[in-house]
Amino acid sequence: MKAEIIAVGTEILLGQIVNTNATYLSQELANLGVDVYYHSVVGDNAQRLDEVLTEAEKRSEIIFLCGGLGPTEDDLTKQVTAKHLGEELVMDELALTEIIQHIERLGRKVTENNKRQALTIQNGKILANHNGLAIGTYYQGPNHHYILLPGPPSEMKVMFQTEVIPILQQNLPKQEQLFSRVLRFFGIGESQLVTELADLIDHQTNPTIAPYAKMNEVTLRLTAKIDRNEQAQKMLDDLEARVQQRVGAYFYGYGDDNSLVDETVKLLKAHKKTVTSAESLTAGMFQSTLGNVSGVSEVFAGGFVTYSKEAKVKLLNLSEEELRKHGVVSEYCAKQMAEQARSILDTDYAVSFTGVAGPNMLEDQEAGTVWIGVAARGEEPSASCFKFSRNRQAVRNAAIMNGLSLLRKKVQADTKR
Amino acid sequence: MKAEIIAVGTEILLGQIVNTNATYLSQELANLGVDVYYHSVVGDNAQRLDEVLTEAEKRSEIIFLCGGLGPTEDDLTKQVTAKHLGEELVMDELALTEIIQHIERLGRKVTENNKRQALTIQNGKILANHNGLAIGTYYQGPNHHYILLPGPPSEMKVMFQTEVIPILQQNLPKQEQLFSRVLRFFGIGESQLVTELADLIDHQTNPTIAPYAKMNEVTLRLTAKIDRNEQAQKMLDDLEARVQQRVGAYFYGYGDDNSLVDETVKLLKAHKKTVTSAESLTAGMFQSTLGNVSGVSEVFAGGFVTYSKEAKVKLLNLSEEELRKHGVVSEYCAKQMAEQARSILDTDYAVSFTGVAGPNMLEDQEAGTVWIGVAARGEEPSASCFKFSRNRQAVRNAAIMNGLSLLRKKVQADTKR
Numbered sequence: 001m002k003a004e005i006i007a008v009g010t011e012i013l014l015g016q017i018v019n020t021n022a023t024y025l026s027q028e029l030a031n032l033g034v035d036v037y038y039h040s041v042v043g044d045n046a047q048r049l050d051e052v053l054t055e056a057e058k059r060s061e062i063i064f065l066c067g068g069l070g071p072t073e074d075d076l077t078k079q080v081t082a083k084h085l086g087e088e089l090v091m092d093e094l095a096l097t098e099i100i101q102h103i104e105r106l107g108r109k110v111t112e113n114n115k116r117q118a119l120t121i122q123n124g125k126i127l128a129n130h131n132g133l134a135i136g137t138y139y140q141g142p143n144h145h146y147i148l149l150p151g152p153p154s155e156m157k158v159m160f161q162t163e164v165i166p167i168l169q170q171n172l173p174k175q176e177q178l179f180s181r182v183l184r185f186f187g188i189g190e191s192q193l194v195t196e197l198a199d200l201i202d203h204q205t206n207p208t209i210a211p212y213a214k215m216n217e218v219t220l221r222l223t224a225k226i227d228r229n230e231q232a233q234k235m236l237d238d239l240e241a242r243v244q245q246r247v248g249a250y251f252y253g254y255g256d257d258n259s260l261v262d263e264t265v266k267l268l269k270a271h272k273k274t275v276t277s278a279e280s281l282t283a284g285m286f287q288s289t290l291g292n293v294s295g296v297s298e299v300f301a302g303g304f305v306t307y308s309k310e311a312k313v314k315l316l317n318l319s320e321e322e323l324r325k326h327g328v329v330s331e332y333c334a335k336q337m338a339e340q341a342r343s344i345l346d347t348d349y350a351v352s353f354t355g356v357a358g359p360n361m362l363e364d365q366e367a368g369t370v371w372i373g374v375a376a377r378g379e380e381p382s383a384s385c386f387k388f389s390r391n392r393q394a395v396r397n398a399a400i401m402n403g404l405s406l407l408r409k410k411v412q413a414d415t416k417r
Numbered sequence: 418m419k420a421e422i423i424a425v426g427t428e429i430l431l432g433q434i435v436n437t438n439a440t441y442l443s444q445e446l447a448n449l450g451v452d453v454y455y456h457s458v459v460g461d462n463a464q465r466l467d468e469v470l471t472e473a474e475k476r477s478e479i480i481f482l483c484g485g486l487g488p489t490e491d492d493l494t495k496q497v498t499a500k501h502l503g504e505e506l507v508m509d510e511l512a513l514t515e516i517i518q519h520i521e522r523l524g525r526k527v528t529e530n531n532k533r534q535a536l537t538i539q540n541g542k543i544l545a546n547h548n549g550l551a552i553g554t555y556y557q558g559p560n561h562h563y564i565l566l567p568g569p570p571s572e573m574k575v576m577f578q579t580e581v582i583p584i585l586q587q588n589l590p591k592q593e594q595l596f597s598r599v600l601r602f603f604g605i606g607e608s609q610l611v612t613e614l615a616d617l618i619d620h621q622t623n624p625t626i627a628p629y630a631k632m633n634e635v636t637l638r639l640t641a642k643i644d645r646n647e648q649a650q651k652m653l654d655d656l657e658a659r660v661q662q663r664v665g666a667y668f669y670g671y672g673d674d675n676s677l678v679d680e681t682v683k684l685l686k687a688h689k690k691t692v693t694s695a696e697s698l699t700a701g702m703f704q705s706t707l708g709n710v711s712g713v714s715e716v717f718a719g720g721f722v723t724y725s726k727e728a729k730v731k732l733l734n735l736s737e738e739e740l741r742k743h744g745v746v747s748e749y750c751a752k753q754m755a756e757q758a759r760s761i762l763d764t765d766y767a768v769s770f771t772g773v774a775g776p777n778m779l780e781d782q783e784a785g786t787v788w789i790g791v792a793a794r795g796e797e798p799s800a801s802c803f804k805f806s807r808n809r810q811a812v813r814n815a816a817i818m819n820g821l822s823l824l825r826k827k828v829q830a831d832t833k834r
Binding site for chain 1: 424427428429430431432433434435436437439440441442443444445446447453454455456457458459460462465468469472476487488489490519520522523524525526528530531548569694696698699700701702703704705707708709711713714717718719720721722723724725727728729731732761762774775776809810813
């Protein structure tokens with residue numbers, strides 16, 4: 001089954017609200033195995049809405065219309081759709097009674113406009129609104145299903161869940177359920193990942209592989225379309241094994257709601273290891289990122305922001321003379337920052353950041369040059385140099401992600417022993 | 418001029434990402450006086466994209482295509498559009514050189530896929546990408562303007578601002594010029610602001626007033642529609658004066674690309690005042706926010722992240738006994754943290770944060786309780802208590818903004834003397 005989502009509302013076309021209804025419906029329909037091939041947005045204009053409906057009928061079987069069921073004159077979705085279908089609009093008495101009771105309870109006068117919300121399309125089926133006043137309508141034409149939903153997301157979502165899903169399930173062929181698994185990668189670009197997996201991606205039918213580049217990471221969504229969960233998991237396991245064999249070195253975790261910092265904090269907690277940081281160009285961003293994770297206090301007590309050379313000397317007791325000799329954008333400085341932070345706060349690990357955020361050069365080094373140091377209890381500290389490019393924010397973000405990755409790999413290596 | 422925005426990407430149709438690009442472009446085009454009558458979303462499918470293009474040409478003059486310029490096989494916007502227009506795709510040598518340099522600098526291999534990002538449509542004009550690799554294209558057909566933009570919002574927005582706006586301004590009829598002024602407010606909610614300005618907003622025709630709520634702040638966009646800049650400025654001056662009279666106490670600056678931290682750092686720089694911070698629940702976020710501002714090193718040298726009680730004692734020399742008596746979520750603790758940080762680093766000002774980020778309570782205080790301390794050289798420190806609501810991230814964000822506002826007001830008061 002092919003579906004299309006039409007959002008009706010001039011406010012979307014003016015950029016005053018974001019069309020999150022289309023996103024929600026798309027997710028839900030994907031989970032039900034319904035293919036969504038198009039979204040459209042059209043304003044509160046009868047002629048344009050009618051044309052968009054005509055176009056949708058040429059290419060889709062299920063047509064969702066979202067918005068324009070409200071009480072005002074410019075809410076015309078039901079009016080236009082009824083006319084388009086050659087049906088009359090009729091007043092639903094039950095919905096009308098509820099609207100009148102609701103408005104009288106608020107001590108307001110019932111206007112003619114309020115009553116418009118109880119209108120429905122003749123020969124359609126009413127979709128109850130458990131979170132508002134305007135009722136929705138389901139209409140089955142000879143070749144198409146029409147589903148009219150209210151615009152406010154809180155009303156639309158509940159109506160979809162309680163009223164629409166049962167209708168769709170009656171009409172959908174049984175075998176088409178989707179099961180997804182998300183794999184997360186750090187340290188490999190989207191193009192390289194896609195190149196490594198080119199033949200798997202090219203020959204995908206079921207399960208499918210969809211790469212998606214996020215800031216400083218890439219996710220792969222594996223999706224199996226099948227009627228049984230056990231079989232889906234087996235299909236996903238097989239495909240994942242082939243993916244991991246090639247790019248497993250960059251894999252760090254599963255799931256849409258996961259992140260490198262979550263996995264890093266989870267690992268530290270599991271092994272009861274503590275961490276601190278000394279930050280120059282990142283100026284507290286690494287520690288603040290740790291602080292995003294609820295319960296991080298088990299493994300993180302605090303640390304240092306040493307933006308200037310003086311602060312490195314004063315707060316971390318680095319030698320001013322050595323810093324002058326090596327420079328602050330140096331392996332020496334990164335190692336010393338990490339080790340001094342670790343030793344002052346007596347933690348198991350410490351990560352340090354020193355470099356050139358830009359836009360200007362520093363110590364004759366280009367913007368984007370960053371040294372990241374890692375100290376571990378009872379060991380010599382180490383440091384790695386990175387050359388990030390582009391703007392100040394991108395340099396700092398990339399530094400944080402690489403710092404997390406270095407820390408995570410170090411803890412993993414140490415605790416596997 | 419009528420415009421239409423086509424977003425290309427299967428991930429939008431699967432509900433994996435929200436089509437915020439359409440929202441952004443709609444806002445910007447509204448400001449330029451361009452009417453947007455339709456949004457469409459189509460997947461990474463050549464035939465369907467071609468059909469959507471044909472449909473758009475029937476009803477719009479400016480056609481925006483967003484997304485699908487990336488390196489992978491499913492990025493086909495340029496390919497399909499070129500074929501649709503009967504033009505060849507050509508490699509832009511300058512863009513190609515930049516891509517190769519960028520990837521080699523990252524120490525990665527250049528793949529054939531990477532090179533696709535340097536392709537453009539013959540007889541089109543290249544739109545430079547200042548935030549990424551894939552170049553955009555502007556193509557002027559006999560009846561339509563085609564504008565191809567990258568999908569990642571950070572790349573799309575900069576390309577729109579720097580490359581597309583000048584092209585649109587050349588092509589728009591002269592009399593329909595819009596002149597805008599953005600006023601930024603902190604410390605007042607959108608509904609309160611709208612209530613204070615209700616009559617101005619209700620009677621707006623030209624200039625118009627558009628309020629817009631952002632995270633922890635509200636902006637007002639005043640827009641005059643007129644052919645001459647001088648007259649527009651006069652109209653905007655008059656309206657602004659009426660606005661400032663009512664809500665000027667919450668005003669902090671002008672412009673779309675401005676922020677409270679920018680204004681605060683600017684003020685510190687202007688008066689050659691230095692600042693530091695000691696952060697508990699915010700864990701470095703305040704200092705990291707300062708670090709976002711290029712050139713902040715003139716006024717900020719470093720500071721402290723003291724997440725645990727032990728770190729407050731160790732790094733700031735607070736008295737363990739007093740902290741036990743007052744608690745760490747206290748006026749006492751906030752004042753001491755600020756004053757100790759200031760005194761250790763010998764700065765003019767210091768801001769401290771201590772409180773309950775949540776989700777759990779701390780010291781019998783509810784999540785969202787935050788004390789912010791401000792210390793100034795030669796003065797007793799002060800502290801204010803806030804009750805923020807909602808989730809952990811929201812609490813921390815609100816704390817940072819209020820810390821910046823307290824600092825800015827203190828510096829303003831001190832330097833006005």
